[in-house]
Amino acid sequence: MSLIVQKYGGTSVGTIERIQAVAEKVQAFRNRGDSVVVVVSAMSGETNRLIGLAREIEAEPSAREMDVLVSTGEQVTIALLTIALHKLGCDARSYTGGQVRILTDDAHSKARIQEIDAHRMQQDLSAGRVVVVAGFQGVDDNGNITTLGRGGSDTTAVALAAALKADECQIYTDVDGVYTTDPRVVANARRLDRITFEEMLEMASQGSKVLQIRSVEFAGKYKVPLRVLSSFEDGPGTLITLEDDDDMEKPVVSGIAFNRDEAKLTIRGIPDVPGIASKVLGAVGRANIEVDVIVQNVAHDNTASLTFTVHRNELVKARDILERIAAELGATQVDTNASIAKLALVGVGMRSHAGVAAKMFEALAQENINIQMISTSEIKITVVIDEKYLELAVRALHSAFELEESDREE
Numbered sequence: 001m002s003l004i005v006q007k008y009g010g011t012s013v014g015t016i017e018r019i020q021a022v023a024e025k026v027q028a029f030r031n032r033g034d035s036v037v038v039v040v041s042a043m044s045g046e047t048n049r050l051i052g053l054a055r056e057i058e059a060e061p062s063a064r065e066m067d068v069l070v071s072t073g074e075q076v077t078i079a080l081l082t083i084a085l086h087k088l089g090c091d092a093r094s095y096t097g098g099q100v101r102i103l104t105d106d107a108h109s110k111a112r113i114q115e116i117d118a119h120r121m122q123q124d125l126s127a128g129r130v131v132v133v134a135g136f137q138g139v140d141d142n143g144n145i146t147t148l149g150r151g152g153s154d155t156t157a158v159a160l161a162a163a164l165k166a167d168e169c170q171i172y173t174d175v176d177g178v179y180t181t182d183p184r185v186v187a188n189a190r191r192l193d194r195i196t197f198e199e200m201l202e203m204a205s206q207g208s209k210v211l212q213i214r215s216v217e218f219a220g221k222y223k224v225p226l227r228v229l230s231s232f233e234d235g236p237g238t239l240i241t242l243e244d245d246d247d248m249e250k251p252v253v254s255g256i257a258f259n260r261d262e263a264k265l266t267i268r269g270i271p272d273v274p275g276i277a278s279k280v281l282g283a284v285g286r287a288n289i290e291v292d293v294i295v296q297n298v299a300h301d302n303t304a305s306l307t308f309t310v311h312r313n314e315l316v317k318a319r320d321i322l323e324r325i326a327a328e329l330g331a332t333q334v335d336t337n338a339s340i341a342k343l344a345l346v347g348v349g350m351r352s353h354a355g356v357a358a359k360m361f362e363a364l365a366q367e368n369i370n371i372q373m374i375s376t377s378e379i380k381i382t383v384v385i386d387e388k389y390l391e392l393a394v395r396a397l398h399s400a401f402e403l404e405e406s407d408r409e410e
């Protein structure tokens with residue numbers, strides 16, 4: 001008998017039939033003797049619909065009122081699911097985030113959880129009840145309703161699992177796990193049985209949008225075993241867990257993440273003296289533009305060039321800043337390129353294996369794909385390439401690192 005926190009996302013509770021199917025699933029766990037806390041999202045599309053209603057009145061509505069508004073989506077699904085559980089003869093109670101005392105700071109629309117009072121949930125669980133909690137929402141010190149950011153129900157689930165010291169936090173969604181790469185690009189991408197928190201963070205921040213990134217950070221920090229599974233078919237899903245030194249089979253590369261949302265900027269002919277990178281990137285940072293991959297080159301004439309990537313939406317803003325600085329520094333040129341893509345090999349096994357980068361570059365060379373930028377961390381090698389070749393590159397690397405094989409080597 002274990003204590004499980006389950007989270008069902010918007011598509012899993014998108015219709016009355018699906019809510020009833022979730023109720024049956026929850027009851028099956030109860031019948032096995034498990035204690036279950038269920039976190040639900042709003043029915044799919046509902047949060048966007050509510051935001052749309054407010055925007056019909058006002059382009060920038062008050063953040064406090066937006067939280068009051070969007071939190072209603074989850075309040076509908078907790079009640080409907082609990083009614084469906086009752087109908088099956090399963091004792092259950094629903095609670096809003098505020099009612100189970102998910103205490104947050106007061107940063108409306110992006111609040112952070114500070115404390116959870118697990119007491120009331122524990123009482124219900126001891127009485128044999130299923131506890132159904134609204135995801136995505138909490139309450140601040142003054143009793144104001146807050147929300148945790150889009151996709152925040154994942155974080156609610158992990159936070160409850162941490163507070164209750166649950167045996168597992170299960171995230172039910174419309175995919176059956178985390179894949180070696182996007183199956184829409186590589187048809188024989190493989191579902192991973194396990195992945196570490198660190199790898200998952202890298203995969204998530206590179207665009208695999210299975211889980212809200214914050215929920216993975218939270219799970220890693222509190223060591224909550226996290227499992228991603230399908231709410232529509234049975235299967236083991238993917239377990240996101242700590243790195244196990246002994247028996248966890250460690251593939252060198254676990255997955256390939258990529259994204260097309262970036263753009264590249266280059267400033268050329270700047271003086272090669274101390275303080276220049278800080279001057280250029282400082283100005284970009286002060287405009288709240290996040291910079292990702294950075295490369296600097298020094299030419300024979302002692303001038304330097306600096307290339308970096310930003311989110312594509314920020315390209316124009318970043319270019320304007322760069323042009324202003326170019327004038328100040330007497331730079332010769334500012335170039336931009338929006339048709340790039342970023343691709344990363346991710347794997348904790350890289351720590352103990354040499355030659356991964358060489359193998360990666362060779363696979364790209366064989367396809368005649370030019371690498372524009374390279375950056376590495378302990379468990380990741382990132383390259384920036386022409387967007388045109390992204391899918392080709394992902395497929396070439398997927399096969400070069402034999403990610404489709406079911407028996408892993410090394």
Ligand code: ASP
Nearest residue numbers: 041047136150151152153
């Ligand atoms: N309903 C919220 C959203 O659409 C939270 C969630 O689904 O996790 O972002």
Ligand code: MG
Nearest residue numbers: 009151210212
């Ligand atoms: Mg989601």
